[in-house]
Amino acid sequence: MKLDDAIAQVRDECDNYIQTVQALKALANELLWDEAQQRLVADGKAYFGRKMDTSSANRISPDAQVTPDLLVLRSQNANYYVVEGKLALSKDPAKREAKLIEIQKYDDDFRGWDGSQGRVASHDIILLVRFFHGVNVRNQIAQLRADKKMMFERNFAVVTFHRVVETETWMSLELLDGILRPKEKQEKLARRDKPIRLDLLVANPQFGHVKLYDAPPPAPLLMDQIHETILATLPPEDNLQLMEEGKVEREMDLGVLRDMVSESFGPSGGDDRTPDIPKQDWVRHAMVLFAKLGWAKQVGRSKYVYEVRQRRNPFDQFVKLRAREVSKTAEMRAKVLAKEKEKYPLFQHLIESNKPSKT
Amino acid sequence: MDFQQRMQSEFYLVHEKLAHLLEAASKVCYQGGQVRGGILSRDKALDVLVQRLQGAGARARGINVRSEHSPYLIQARTRSDKLAPERREGSEAFIWEEKKQGIVYLLSCSERQNFERLSSKIERYLSPHLSRIFLRTSEIRSALNRLTEDSKGLSLRVREYTSRSLIDDPGSHKRVRTNREWTDEDHKSVFQKLSAQREWLSALRLDVRGRGLASGKIRRDSTFSCARGFRYFFRTVVATVSDAVVRSRDFLGKRDQQSHPERFARALKIEYAQPVFSDKRQNGRLVQTLKGMRNSALSVFHPNPYLHASLIDYADGSSYEIWVTTPTSILLLPKRKATTGSIERVCDFICDKFQEGEIKDFPGK
Numbered sequence: 001m002k003l004d005d006a007i008a009q010v011r012d013e014c015d016n017y018i019q020t021v022q023a024l025k026a027l028a029n030e031l032l033w034d035e036a037q038q039r040l041v042a043d044g045k046a047y048f049g050r051k052m053d054t055s056s057a058n059r060i061s062p063d064a065q066v067t068p069d070l071l072v073l074r075s076q077n078a079n080y081y082v083v084e085g086k087l088a089l090s091k092d093p094a095k096r097e098a099k100l101i102e103i104q105k106y107d108d109d110f111r112g113w114d115g116s117q118g119r120v121a122s123h124d125i126i127l128l129v130r131f132f133h134g135v136n137v138r139n140q141i142a143q144l145r146a147d148k149k150m151m152f153e154r155n156f157a158v159v160t161f162h163r164v165v166e167t168e169t170w171m172s173l174e175l176l177d178g179i180l181r182p183k184e185k186q187e188k189l190a191r192r193d194k195p196i197r198l199d200l201l202v203a204n205p206q207f208g209h210v211k212l213y214d215a216p217p218p219a220p221l222l223m224d225q226i227h228e229t230i231l232a233t234l235p236p237e238d239n240l241q242l243m244e245e246g247k248v249e250r251e252m253d254l255g256v257l258r259d260m261v262s263e264s265f266g267p268s269g270g271d272d273r274t275p276d277i278p279k280q281d282w283v284r285h286a287m288v289l290f291a292k293l294g295w296a297k298q299v300g301r302s303k304y305v306y307e308v309r310q311r312r313n314p315f316d317q318f319v320k321l322r323a324r325e326v327s328k329t330a331e332m333r334a335k336v337l338a339k340e341k342e343k344y345p346l347f348q349h350l351i352e353s354n355k356p357s358k359t
Numbered sequence: 360m361d362f363q364q365r366m367q368s369e370f371y372l373v374h375e376k377l378a379h380l381l382e383a384a385s386k387v388c389y390q391g392g393q394v395r396g397g398i399l400s401r402d403k404a405l406d407v408l409v410q411r412l413q414g415a416g417a418r419a420r421g422i423n424v425r426s427e428h429s430p431y432l433i434q435a436r437t438r439s440d441k442l443a444p445e446r447r448e449g450s451e452a453f454i455w456e457e458k459k460q461g462i463v464y465l466l467s468c469s470e471r472q473n474f475e476r477l478s479s480k481i482e483r484y485l486s487p488h489l490s491r492i493f494l495r496t497s498e499i500r501s502a503l504n505r506l507t508e509d510s511k512g513l514s515l516r517v518r519e520y521t522s523r524s525l526i527d528d529p530g531s532h533k534r535v536r537t538n539r540e541w542t543d544e545d546h547k548s549v550f551q552k553l554s555a556q557r558e559w560l561s562a563l564r565l566d567v568r569g570r571g572l573a574s575g576k577i578r579r580d581s582t583f584s585c586a587r588g589f590r591y592f593f594r595t596v597v598a599t600v601s602d603a604v605v606r607s608r609d610f611l612g613k614r615d616q617q618s619h620p621e622r623f624a625r626a627l628k629i630e631y632a633q634p635v636f637s638d639k640r641q642n643g644r645l646v647q648t649l650k651g652m653r654n655s656a657l658s659v660f661h662p663n664p665y666l667h668a669s670l671i672d673y674a675d676g677s678s679y680e681i682w683v684t685t686p687t688s689i690l691l692l693p694k695r696k697a698t699t700g701s702i703e704r705v706c707d708f709i710c711d712k713f714q715e716g717e718i719k720d721f722p723g724k
Contacts (some may be wrong), residue, residue, distance in 0.1 A: 015661060167637070169684035170666040198665070198684045203626035203692055203721050209616055223657050224669065231676040232696040236486065237416075239675050243483060244420075245655065262694040268622055310673045313650075315658030 006323035013218040020087045021163040022215055024048060024070045026171035026196050027128055028207060031081050035184060044286040045114060047071040048267035049275035052112040060105035067275050068106055069128075070303035073114055073242035079181050080113065082106045085213070090134050093140055098352055100141060100150065103127055105150045112273050124155040124180050131162035131174075138177045155179040159189060165197075170195035206347070211265040212277050218320035222278060222286045227314050229264045230306055238308070247309050254302040258283045275321065282285040293321055295307050365545070366392045370468045371451050373426040380430050380453055380466065385589040387468050393476045394589055397582040398601050398701060400608040403488045405429065405456035405463055413489040417484060419603040421449075421675070429642060430455040430466075437476035451475040460605045463489065464597075478582075487675050490700025492581050492604045493707035495517070495562040499577065500550045502603035506595060507546070514571030519576075522558040525714060534644060535712065537561070559715035567595050577608065608699055611706065611718070615677070615697035627691045627702075628721040629709055634686035642666040642683055648713045651679070652705070669694075670705065676702035690721060 009355070025260055028046035050071045056062050070083035090096050092278075106125045111118045129137050133225070138158050144150035145182075157178030164170040175189035188194065202208055211217075211225065230250060240250045258280050266277040289306045292294035296306045311317065339350050370387050384394045392418065401408060409431050411417065413424050423435025430453040437450045452467035465481075467474045480685040482489055494502075507513055521539045530549055538558065542549070546565065551559060560579060567573040572587030577596060581604050585592045614625040635641050642663050648655045661667040666683035677697040682690040688701040689709060693702065 017669070018660060077652075093481070165664045198683060199628075199690050200722060201682075202680065202682055202690060205623035208626070208692065209622055209624060209694070227671070228671055228678045228694065231673065232669055232678060232694070234676050236675070239486065240484065245676060251594075263622075297551070309652060310656070312656050313658070314656055314671075315660070315669070355362055 001327045001334075003320075003323055006330070007319055009325045009326060010218065010220060011320050014221050016087065017217050017221060018211075019163060020085055020196070020215075022163075022171060022201060023087070023173075024083065024085055024213060025201050025204065025207055025210065026157065026161060026173055027083055027126065028070055028072055029201055029204060030173055030189065031079075032187070034205060038127055040204075040206070040321050041074055041076070042046075043074065043076045045073045045075075047073075047206070047269060048207065048273075049212050049277055050112065050269060051273045051275055054105065054108050054110065058085055058105055058108045058127060066105055066110075069215075071215050073115075075115070077182065078121060079106060079185075080120045081180075082110075082123050083126045083128055084277055085128040086133075086137075087128075087130055087136065089129065093136070096137070096140060097149075098145065100127075104150060104152065107154050107156070122154055124157065125152065126180070126313075127156070127158045129158065130158055131160045132171075134158065134160035134174070134176045140294070148334075155181060161302040162216040169198040171198055171201060172196075180263055187278075207267075210263065210267050213267070214261075214275060214277060216279070216282050219286055219322050221316060222282055223289060223318040224262075224315045225265050225291070226286055227311070229257075229261045229310060232264065233260055234308065242308055242310065247307060250306050250308060251299065251314065252281055252287075252296075252304050254283055254304070256288065257287075257304075260340050263269070288294060289318070289321060289335065293317065306313055363392070367389055367451075367468055367616055371432060374430055374453070377455055380454065380455075381590055382595065384468070384585075384593075387583055388587050388589045392468055393584050395467050395469070395471060395472075395582065395584045396597070397478050397580075398492070398597070398604045398606065399463050399465065399478075399581070400492050400612075401456065401461060401463050401484065401488060402699070404458075405431075408463075408485050408488060409454075411485060416425055419582070420480070424486065425451075425466075433477070435477045435480050437473050437480065447716065450474060452477055452482075458479065460601060461608075462601055464601075471582045475479075475582075482672075485698055485707070487698035490608075490698065490703060491710075492607050492699075493703050494579050494581060494603055494607060495656070495710055495718065496550070496553060496579075496598070497605060497717065498603045499563065499600070500546075500558055503546050503550075503596075503598045505602070506599040506668065509629050510569060510595065513567065515596075516566040516568065517544050517546050517549045517563060518566055518574070519541060519564035520549060521561040521563075522553055522580060523561060524556060524716075535714075555619050559567060559710065561711070565596065567592060569595070579711070585597065600645065602683040607703070611702045612699035614702060615693040616695045622695045624697075626693075626721040628719050629689040629691065629706065630719055631687050631714065631716040631717040635714060636650075636666075636683050638688040639663050643682065645681075645689065647708075647711055648709070651712065652708050670720060672705065673702055678703075679705060688716070 032041050032044035034041045048070055049067050051065050051067055054061050054064050054066055066081045067087045072081040102128050113120045134294055157180045158176045160174050160176050164172050170349055174192040175188055181185040238248045261278055296304045366387055370383050373521050387394050410426055414421055423433040423434045425434055430680045432453055434451045450473035452465045453658040454463055454465050455464045465478055503515055520543050523535050523537055526534055563575055564576040571588050571591035573592035575585035575592045575601055577583045583597055588646040616622040616624045628686045646659055656671045658669040668681045670681055671678045675698050
């Protein structure tokens with residue numbers, strides 16, 4: 001793979017992740033929107049990745065902790081939603097099936113809802129998928145339900161999203177299948193007649209700052225967030241040193257750094273059910289990449305010294321670094337395939353079909 | 360000792376009271392010299408900031424405080440020539456605060472370049488507690504209108520102004536031109552002309568006529584200079600610009616996540632009367648403009664057809680998301696940290712170097 005192609009691929013991955021977070025925010029915004037008042041409901045809350053406890057009756061994960069991508073509460077109307085975003089679904093139905101069946105783990109009497117009891121009477125389950133996956137996913141779920149491989153005691157709906165760029169940029173949501181409460185919301189989403197303006201979503205005071213959800217972001221995005229967080233938390237004397245000497249070193253413990261990035265870009269919650277996003281492993285991996293780039297060096301098991309400099313175009317540098325890795329991996333894979341083909345000429349068609357799916 | 364040196368030695372005496380300093384400044388103007396000043400915003404008492412300037416760190420950077428009380432006389436080495444110490448240059452300025460408004464004034468009779476170096480040096484050393492506030496054309500216009508409405512018999516005659524406007528020629532490598540005009544017009548007609556020609560103001564030299572006579576210059580970076588009638592100029596034009604500075608600071612300040620207990624950031628929109636971004640090449644121009652901002656870094660996540668970027672201000676670690684999703688505006692979303700000084704710098708940079716627009720709360724109330 002050429003470096004330029006790899007760069008384009010990495011940029012796409014980053015854009016997809018950003019779009020996914022936007023889609024979750026768009027759905028949160030929609031579910032919290034009060035049609036009568038034309039504003040977000042005062043009693044509404046959205047949690048991006050709250051840790052919930054399952055019951056012993058859970059068909060997929062009994063007595064365990066699960067982290068749905070989004071939880072939305074409208075306590076006054078007793079409307080509660082559990083949303084799972086499946087944005088990177090395979091085109092292959094067989095590979096997709098396991099991921100879809102797994103969603104049944106959200107069809108459960110969860111503990112961990114906001115409030116004194118921690119439980120609610122019922123909640124609706126929403127599967128959020130990309131617009132171009134929508135019809136295939138809907139049909140497959142219908143088949144799985146007919147085959148009794150998938151069943152729900154609660155309301156279950158499939159919602160698709162896509163970004164609409166015309167004179168202005170919008171996020172459009174559509175209810176493709178299923179039931180949602182209240183009925184007006186269900187009808188509105190089915191009509192797909194009121195997309196959400198992207199700028200309103202971005203500037204949403206409640207969750208505008210959330211840039212990470214319960215899936216690892218592409219490394220360049222997280223590296224950019226780490227770089228920004230370190231700069232934002234420098235004491236004024238370090239800022240002064242950076243301006244005067246052009247460089248300042250900062251020793252960072254991975255745990256502390258994770259907490260700082262989480263505070264800047266992760267979901268807020270303020271209690272022990274707030275998910276650990278980003279996960280420490282994601283941050284560790286990003287720091288390894290910083291070390292490769294020469295911007296940081298490891299000085300202990302979980303300690304790094306980060307060299308803060310006035311770096312220009314940091315994101316482009318992170319993308320290039322990741323793209324070089326992607327390109328190198330692709331080249332190595334191509335070499336292995338070529339060798340295998342040479343070794344087993346009669347099985348060439350099998351070797352080709354064994355290529356990993358792009359999605 | 361030449362005239363300039365004599366004037367400076369008289370001006371840079373330790374003045375017991377502010378009134379004495381203002382009298383000395385008037386004398387400089389009377390003798391044909393110029394007095395320069397700046398209005399800065401502060402978020403800590405000046406005494407606390409001066410204490411910092413009296414510390415070893417400041418001394419090592421060539422900053423000295425020569426008086427024990429306000430107005431404090433500050434001396435700074437503004438250029439150091441290591442090879443030829445005799446060529447080192449310095450500058451001096453008085454600093455005092457207007458407690459009620461939370462602003463400080465700098466006043467000097469040094470050369471403009473030296474005064475600017477001293478001002479930048481102090482700002483940088485006291486960042487983020489001391490910040491420069493930038494004013495847009497509409498803010499300067501409103502301030503001057505308020506002044507003439509509130510002071511009977513006072514008129515403002517514009518003698519010279521510098522403005523900027525867009526170059527429409529697509530073949531041009533430059534997108535913004537600088538215009539300078541010498542005139543003698545009422546300030547309102549000048550602002551009307553600027554608006555009609557879609558120009559934005561950089562600096563304005565005015566004659567103030569009323570109970571006194573004064574002549575001086577104000578700039579969009581809240582600095583001023585006066586060549587005649589300092590006391591009157593200070594009481595009228597500088598006072599009204601100070602009010603505008605306070606308004607701008609109060610509007611743009613405390614918008615980042617860390618200023619809010621719930622981590623809410625308050626977004627801003629720079630809105631244009633025309634659909635600037637209908638032409639998608641303007642996204643690219645905005646990116647190029649922002650890349651030219653000193654001490655900053657831009658990360659572009661999505662360039663077209665909508666723009667999504669992130670800007671870091673290395674001067675104090677502030678950062679922003681920048682979005683262009685509508686044809687008529689730029690959305691600026693402060694992140695974890697965005698100091699008042701930094702928001703002012705970023706907004707001014709976009710307005711001055713890309714195109715001036717109206718800065719509004721987003722979403723509006």
